[in-house]
Structures are given as C-alpha cells and as structure tokens.
Amino acid sequence: MIPLSWYLLVAAALFCIGLYGVFARRNAVAILMAIELMLNAVNINLVAFWRYVTPEESTGMAWAVFVLTVAAAEAAVGLALVISVYRNRDSVVADDLDLMKN
Amino acid sequence: MTEQTLTTLTWLIPAGPLLAFFLIVLFTNRSRTLSWVLAWAGVFMALVLAWTVAINTIATDVHHLEEHPTVVHDAIEWLPVGDYFEGTWVEIGIAVDPLTSIMLIMVTFTITMIFIYSVGYHNWGAPLGKILGVPNHLQEEPLLSRFFAFMSLFAGGMLLLVIAGDLLLLFIGWEIMGFCSYSLIGFWYARDYHLKPDDIPHIPPRKAGIKAFLTTRIADVVMLLGIVFFYSVFGTLNFADALSAESLAHAAMTVGAVALGVMSLLLFAGTVGKSAQWPLHVWLPDAMEGPTPVSAVIHAAAMVSAGVYLIIRIFPLIAVGMGPQGSPMVGVIIAGIGAFTALMAATIAVAQNDVKGVLAYSTISQLGFMVAAIGTGAYVAAAFHLITHGFFKALLFLASGSVIHGMEHGAHEVHDHHTDPQDMRFMGGLRKKMPATFWTFLIGGLALSGFPFITAGFWSKDEIFADAWHQWSREGDILALTVFVMLAVAAFLTAFYTMRQISLTFLGKPRSPLAEHAHESNGFMTIPLVLLSVFAIAVGWSGIPETFPILGPLVNNNFFHHFAGSTIYETLFELSELNLVDSAIITLPFDVAPLGTSLLVALGGLFIGWWIYGRKPLKEGQIDPLVRPLGPLYTFLNNKWYWDELYQFLFIRPTVYLSERVVYEIIDKGIIDGTLHLIGRSVYRLGYYVKRFEERVISGGVDWLKDQFLAIAKEFRYLQTGRVQEYALISTLIATALIAVILLINYGWLARLF
Numbered sequence A: 001m002i003p004l005s006w007y008l009l010v011a012a013a014l015f016c017i018g019l020y021g022v023f024a025r026r027n028a029v030a031i032l033m034a035i036e037l038m039l040n041a042v043n044i045n046l047v048a049f050w051r052y053v054t055p056e057e058s059t060g061m062a063w064a065v066f067v068l069t070v071a072a073a074e075a076a077v078g079l080a081l082v083i084s085v086y087r088n089r090d091s092v093v094a095d096d097l098d099l100m101k102n
Numbered sequence B: 001m002t003e004q005t006l007t008t009l010t011w012l013i014p015a016g017p018l019l020a021f022f023l024i025v026l027f028t029n030r031s032r033t034l035s036w037v038l039a040w041a042g043v044f045m046a047l048v049l050a051w052t053v054a055i056n057t058i059a060t061d062v063h064h065l066e067e068h069p070t071v072v073h074d075a076i077e078w079l080p081v082g083d084y085f086e087g088t089w090v091e092i093g094i095a096v097d098p099l100t101s102i103m104l105i106m107v108t109f110t111i112t113m114i115f116i117y118s119v120g121y122h123n124w125g126a127p128l129g130k131i132l133g134v135p136n137h138l139q140e141e142p143l144l145s146r147f148f149a150f151m152s153l154f155a156g157g158m159l160l161l162v163i164a165g166d167l168l169l170l171f172i173g174w175e176i177m178g179f180c181s182y183s184l185i186g187f188w189y190a191r192d193y194h195l196k197p198d199d200i201p202h203i204p205p206r207k208a209g210i211k212a213f214l215t216t217r218i219a220d221v222v223m224l225l226g227i228v229f230f231y232s233v234f235g236t237l238n239f240a241d242a243l244s245a246e247s248l249a250h251a252a253m254t255v256g257a258v259a260l261g262v263m264s265l266l267l268f269a270g271t272v273g274k275s276a277q278w279p280l281h282v283w284l285p286d287a288m289e290g291p292t293p294v295s296a297v298i299h300a301a302a303m304v305s306a307g308v309y310l311i312i313r314i315f316p317l318i319a320v321g322m323g324p325q326g327s328p329m330v331g332v333i334i335a336g337i338g339a340f341t342a343l344m345a346a347t348i349a350v351a352q353n354d355v356k357g358v359l360a361y362s363t364i365s366q367l368g369f370m371v372a373a374i375g376t377g378a379y380v381a382a383a384f385h386l387i388t389h390g391f392f393k394a395l396l397f398l399a400s401g402s403v404i405h406g407m408e409h410g411a412h413e414v415h416d417h418h419t420d421p422q423d424m425r426f427m428g429g430l431r432k433k434m435p436a437t438f439w440t441f442l443i444g445g446l447a448l449s450g451f452p453f454i455t456a457g458f459w460s461k462d463e464i465f466a467d468a469w470h471q472w473s474r475e476g477d478i479l480a481l482t483v484f485v486m487l488a489v490a491a492f493l494t495a496f497y498t499m500r501q502i503s504l505t506f507l508g509k510p511r512s513p514l515a516e517h518a519h520e521s522n523g524f525m526t527i528p529l530v531l532l533s534v535f536a537i538a539v540g541w542s543g544i545p546e547t548f549p550i551l552g553p554l555v556n557n558n559f560f561h562h563f564a565g566s567t568i569y570e571t572l573f574e575l576s577e578l579n580l581v582d583s584a585i586i587t588l589p590f591d592v593a594p595l596g597t598s599l600l601v602a603l604g605g606l607f608i609g610w611w612i613y614g615r616k617p618l619k620e621g622q623i624d625p626l627v628r629p630l631g632p633l634y635t636f637l638n639n640k641w642y643w644d645e646l647y648q649f650l651f652i653r654p655t656v657y658l659s660e661r662v663v664y665e666i667i668d669k670g671i672i673d674g675t676l677h678l679i680g681r682s683v684y685r686l687g688y689y690v691k692r693f694e695e696r697v698i699s700g701g702v703d704w705l706k707d708q709f710l711a712i713a714k715e716f717r718y719l720q721t722g723r724v725q726e727y728a729l730i731s732t733l734i735a736t737a738l739i740a741v742i743l744l745i746n747y748g749w750l751a752r753l754f
Helices: A004-024 A028-052 A059-089 B003-012 B015-028 B032-059 B062-067 B098-121 B144-163 B167-185 B205-234 B245-254 B257-274 B283-289 B292-301 B303-313 B315-321 B328-350 B355-375 B379-413 B435-449 B456-475 B478-506 B523-543 B551-555 B559-565 B569-577 B592-614 B632-638 B640-719 B724-746 B749-753
Strands: B072-080 B089-096
Touching: A004 A028, A004 B724, A028 A059, B003 B015, B003 B032, B003 B072, B003 B089, B015 B032, B015 B144, B032 B089, B032 B098, B032 B144, B062 B559, B062 B569, B089 B098, B089 B144, B089 B167, B098 B144, B098 B292, B098 B303, B098 B379, B098 B523, B098 B559, B144 B167, B144 B292, B144 B303, B167 B205, B167 B257, B167 B283, B167 B292, B167 B303, B205 B245, B205 B257, B205 B283, B245 B257, B245 B315, B245 B569, B257 B303, B257 B315, B257 B328, B283 B292, B283 B355, B292 B303, B292 B355, B292 B379, B303 B315, B303 B355, B303 B379, B315 B328, B315 B569, B328 B355, B328 B478, B328 B632, B328 B640, B355 B379, B355 B456, B355 B478, B379 B435, B379 B456, B379 B523, B379 B559, B435 B456, B435 B478, B435 B523, B435 B592, B456 B478, B456 B523, B456 B592, B478 B592, B523 B559, B632 B640, B724 B749
Parallel strands: none
Antiparallel strands: B072 B089
16 A cells, blocks of 8 residues: 555645745746645645545545635636736736735 | 683683783784784783673672682692602682772773774874884884784783782782883883983983883892792792781781781882882883883883782781781881872972873872872772772873874974974863863873762772771871871872863963874774773772762762772781781771862862963963972972982992992902903913923924834835735745744754754
C-alpha cells in the first residue's frame, strides 16, 4: 500500500505550484486557476488523512465535498469579477489593476 | 314651577350675556349688526329668565319667605382645600332670595334698556366712522362689535354677582365688572384733549380707565382680606350658612362681635371703592369719559349698585358688628362715610357745568345716601333707594346722552368742533328741540330730587329719613341725627342742582349755535327713555309705608318693605333675642318730622333752583349766577374740592418721586445695573482668557497632532503599491513566518535555541 506521506507530498507539491501560480501569473484568470489548484491540494490532504487515519468516519470526505462546493462558488464569483473588470478596463492583467496604489 | 327648574333657570341668567360676549369676540366681530343683535338676544334672554325667577319669588307668600327667605339655592364644588381626600371644598353657588329678586328685576331691565339705547347712540345704520378709538359724531361707531362684546361681558358679570350665593362668586362677578369698566371707560382710547390754561383739568378716556381700575383695586385688596377673614371665621363663604343667626351667634362667641365689625369694615372697603364713596370716589367723575351708555350701566344699573348690594347682602354681619356687643364705631364709620360723601358730592354737583359731570356727582351723592342708611341700620330703605336710584339714574344718564347726541348733531350742522357739546353753559332751550328727551329727563330729575308723592325717589329717600329720624327720636342716637341733618342738606342740594341742570339744559333760549341746531334723537334712544321713566315713577309706589295717611293703605300696604325685609327678618329677629343686634325689622310709625323735612328739602331745593336759574334763564355768555355770591367757594366746588390735586400731591407725586429718584436712579441703575455690569465685565474678562487658552492649547495641540499624523502617513503611503499579488505574497510570507514561530514554540525549539 502506498504510504500516506506520498499523498501528502503530492498535495504539498500541488499547493506550492498553486501558490507559485498565484504570485507569478499576470493573468487574473490564471490566478483563479492557481487558487483552484491550491484548493484541490487541500482536498487531497483531506481525503488522504480520512482514508489513513479515521476510515470509519466520513468526516474527511464530507469536508472535501464542502471545499469543492465552495471552490465552485468562488470560481463563479471570481470569473464574474474578472469579466466585469475586463469590461471596464479592457485588461485582465493583475498588475494593471492598481487603483489603490499609494 | 319646581325647584329644580328654578335652579336651572337661575344658573342660566348670566349665561346669555356671557355667551353673547364669546360669540361676538370669536365669530361675529366683523359684522357690527350681527354683534348687536347677539348682544340683544343675550340680555333679552337674561331679562326673561330673571323676571321669571323674580316673579316666582314675589308670588311666594311673604310669611313663608320670612321663614325661608332663600327660594333657590345651589352650589357646585369648585376648589379643593386642605386635605383633598377629606373632601373639603370651596363651593361656588347661587341663591335667590327677595333681595336678589328685586335686584334682578332692576338690573336686567335697565341693562336691556341701555343695550337698546346703545344701538341708536352709536348711530347704527349711519355711514361708517373712519377713525378708530374716538367718537365719530353722527357716524356709525367702527368698534361697535367690541362695545357690545364688553357690554355683554359686563352684564354677565353683574348678573353673576346678583345671583351669587356666596362671596366667591360675588367676587368673580365683581372683578369681571372691574375689568369691563376699565375697558369701557377707555373705549375711546385715542381721544385726547387740548386744554386751555383756565380749563378745569380733565383726563382722556384711556387714563380715566386706568384711574378707575387702580382706584377700585385698592379697595378690592382690602375686600379680599375681608373675604379671607370671613372664610377663616365661618369656614364657608356661603351667605345663607355664614350669616344665619346661629352661625353669627357662634362667631360672636368665639371671635367676638367686635371682630365681626372689623370684618364687615374690611368688606365695606370694597363698597367704598366700587360704589365710589369718599375717599375713593375720585374715579367715578372721570369715568364719564366713556360713552354715555357705559356711564349709565356703570353708574346706575350695575357696578356702583354692586358695592351697595354687597353691604346690603352682608347686613346681618354689619348689624352684629355695630350691635350692643360690637363696636358703635362700625356704624359711625359706615354712616359717616356715607353721609359725608352724600353731602360733599352734592355740593360739588352744584358747581359743575358738564351735563354728565353733574350726574356723576349726583350718583356719588345718592350712593352716599344708601351707605349712610346701612350705617344707621336702615336695611330696607337702602335696598329701596338702590332700586329706585337704579331706574331713575339710568334714565337720567341715557337722557343726558340723548342731549349730548342732539348737541353733537348741532355741532355737525354748524361745523363747530371747538365748543364742548357736553357743557351746559352752551345749551338752553332744548325743551322745544328735544321734547321726548326733555319730558323723560324731567321725570328722572324729579325722581332724583324726590318730588313728593309721585316719583320713586321721594318714597325711597323718605324711608331713609324716616329710619334715621326714628333711630334718633326713639333711641337718642346722636349719629342718626347727624346723618339725618347731613342727608337733609344733601337732599336739598340735590333738588337744587337738578333744577339747575334742567333749567340750564332745557329752558330759556339756546345759548350757542349747537343748541340752536340740535334735534331729537332716534327711536332706539327715545323708546328706552320712555320705558325707564315709567319705572322711575311707578317703582316708588311699591314702597309707600302703610302708616302713611291715605296713600299707604290705598296702594299696596308697603309691599316692598315686607318683601325685601323678609330676606333677613327671621335672622335679625333671632339675633335681637340673643341681644346681638339692636332691633329687628319693624314697621315704622308715621311721623310728621321726616316727611316734613323730605317735602321741605325737595320742594325748597326745586323752587330755589327754579328761582335762580329757571325764572330768568341765562343769556348767551352770561356767567353762572352763583359765581358772584359764592366767590372762592364756587371755584372750590367747581374744582371738586381739589381732591384730585390733593391725591396728586399726597400719593401720586411721592410715588412718582420715589420710583424715579430712589427706585430707578439708586436701586435699579445703581445697585441692580451695577451688579449686572460687574458680572458682565468679569465674565467678559474670563471669556477672553478662556479664548486664549482655547487658541493656544486646545486648538494648537490638535493642529500639531494632525501635522504629525500627516507626516507619518506621507511616508507610509509608499507601502501601498496597488499590486494585489504583492500583498498576497507579503501576507503569505508573514503568515508562514508566524506559523513557523508558533511551531518553534510548540516544539520547544525556541527554548532550545537559547
């Protein structure tokens, strides 16, 4: 059986990729996608811990389902914001959206 | 009629005029016609109700009345006193007894006549006068609504007073009339006089109103003391309860009859003011500045009668006060003031030239007769003279108003606006021009002078004389004799000045173009004159003594004496048994001496008056025939004994001096203003320093703080790059660092480091 740490490593890697995406990508849509990556990394953790630590209770799986739901809602709101920003400013580049500078 | 109905009707007597007042003031004041119609409706209603109630009393058997004089009585709880829960209340209520009934008949009738007359007097229907607050001759009075509103209120106040069953309601009516007299005397508020140096000084209406109000106020304060005293002794203000024989006997035992005498003198002070007795008589002559119907209503029907009515009402109290256990000084003071006033005012009236001035002093004089009668214990005589005087003096005033009206008419026709239309020296010959006014004036004048056997004034004056004479001849009362002599002289002078007035006004030839062009007044004015003159004669017949030869038994067995006397008959009878009063009301035996005196002074006065003034009427410009023989005395009388000047010197000048020099200069400007200025300056100084502190410390400090924050903010704004990813990075790094620290602490690594 594959040890728990392997899943955790995969999840950590996925989370770091997501984090890197959030910090480094210029496109707002890409940033949103990176956030989704981080959420899914969390999901892997949840499911893995459930399976290895408390398989008799379904708490971890239930949590994962909640996170998926929240992620979907968040993606919808986020994309709507991006579209709205695009309509107003003809750009979805995060660095251009500096109305709050200084 | 049931007692319940009578009670309701009695309560409603003053309601008509009072309602008319409110309706006129609130709603109809724009329509002069509607206003006087309403005022008429109010007094007619009062007339009908009052006569119904009064006739019901008159129809009651006199012997029954003697035992139960109060036919109607009712009271409502008005003012809680002491402990509320004990249910002690000051009550106000009404009572109708024989005295009330005869007053109701006189008051409502004369007031109604005066209301009718007023419409004509103010030229209703003529073109509207333009100037407010002055007499508009021959034009309709622009303030007619106001006039009728106040007259209605006045009538309401008088009727309240008459039906009052206690001192409180009486005092309310009393004060309503006080206020109305002020506003009605000053009705022509914008009128001013430009006196020549040798004119007799007289004051404009607005000042006359204030004078009347203030003078009566002095008396009312004392009277209020009397009311308080009354309440503290009897525990009630109700006349019937407090002035019953039982209650008076009890009071005489606890506080003493002399204290009751003092109480009656305190209340009598109210009469001195209201009924214009010396020394407070000075307001009444100046009150002639009001329109003539006002003079009639104040000086005949209502206000001055109220004063005498009060002392007749409280007569049992006065009787105990001056009775065997009281002090004779009470009688001396009351009778003395009355007799002195009667004589003094009569002498002044002899030398007056103003047609209303003569009547004003004659009113004071006649009221003196009544007061003197009360002072000698002649209860019925005072009441009788009050009633007859009410009728004939109202008649005389209204007739004199008609004369003035005619003279003003003449003045208008000849365009003479400088001659005084009230001055009798410019009249004469009006008999032909104004026949109705002449005949009615003559009847009123004869009644005033006491023309024998026919007129009302003769019988009422005769009764006063008879009472005083009886008092002297039976009991050797020197006071009664003095009063008798003084009143006889006053009655002689009354007849004399009345004849003088009639001669100067109506006889001979006109002494000015005004009189030449005068003519008779309209029907509104002459009809009330005729109706009043009927009463000025006929009322006297109700009081012919039954002991009087021939006429007495023939007419009615002295109805008035028994009827009015029944009000306090029982009370006085019981009190005399307790030896608290001298004598009960008795039927006087016939005596030639007072009758002879009465005849002599009336006929003698009239004859001498006619001899001097009527036989050879004055020519135009001729001076008064009395001026030369009387010399300085005439000037003294013409100037009204200089009472006004004396009061000016004794009271007004010191008061003005005190207020101007002492109170104003020293207390107000020096002490009060000085203190205020000191406080003001100190506060100003303090404020200056507070302002400096505010500027420097508070305002400066806040500014400094603000500058510091701004400077810091300027530096920090550069942190705000506006790049969302940078923020995310920084917050992630900080979060990571924090987590790292927490982990380190958790595992104890931090401790291991050190």
